């Protein structure tokens with residue numbers, strides 16, 4: 001078994017007051033160790049639901065989620081998560097927000113060691129000098145950087161990101177993409193990232209998976225053929241344009257629309 005994250009034919013239906021809502025109808029995703037997969041799909045198709053299944057916060061009705069050769073049956077500390085709107089604790093400094101997972105997962109680790117680890121990550125994402133600030137003193141991009149540090153501080157086997165840069169402006173987002181690359185080379189992780197930004201997906205991921213409309217199935221998979229470090233210029237070149245065109249076409253199929261000439 002090669003995949004560190006192995007999502008096998010997962011199905012999930014929510015029981016709501018209004019009746020049954022089938023959300024996932026057979027999603028398959030395999031991520032090898034050190035791999036990073038982006039998942040895109042129409043709004044409401046079940047992407048966040050999928051992250052909750054990987055994190056063990058929800059159980060599938062059918063199919064299985066395996067992490068590191070173990071079946072997921074509940075929340076695990078070996079999973080790190082980050083979301084679109086980082087929930088940072090206002091009464092704690094940035095540093096103490098980042099050390100929080102260590103307080104839960106490694107209570108015996110000396111405080112100095114916890115703080116050292118947090119400082120090292122904060123420096124990696126460009127937040128050196130902001131350790132003692134309160135979250136409200138940070139910009140949106142900086143809060144997201146801090147949140148990323150917090151999700152990685154306990155060296156999780158798996159990182160799950162749900163539209164982490166969705167609330168940021170385009171320029172800040174591109175900065176964060178570059179930071180993510182740096183983080184990935186210094187602090188290797190295996191991850192799944194949900195995004196609605198196709199350019200972001202091809203810049204950061206090894207593979208982009210398009211989910212169909214709800215109830216979602218794995219509709220399409222695109223390998224990103226780029227080796228080594230990626231630069232932003234490449235993202236505006238002809239190769240990227242072709243990949244983005246195909247992904248856009250797949251999203252339109254997922255949305256139940258056929259693509260029209262010149263449709264962007």
Ligand SMILES: Nc1ncnc2c1ncn2[C@@H]1O[C@H](COP(=O)(O)OP(=O)(O)O)[C@@H](O)[C@H]1O
Pocket residue numbers: 014015016021023042043044045046047048049050
């Ligand atoms: N806890 C829940 N109970 C009932 N319905 C839910 C719940 N969470 C999400 N949904 C519904 O399931 C569908 C998929 O939601 P979600 O996974 O958040 O989609 P996405 O992240 O792709 O936008 C949506 O129609 C949403 O309203």
Ligand SMILES: [Mg+2]
Pocket residue numbers: 047048049162
């Ligand atoms: Mg969502």
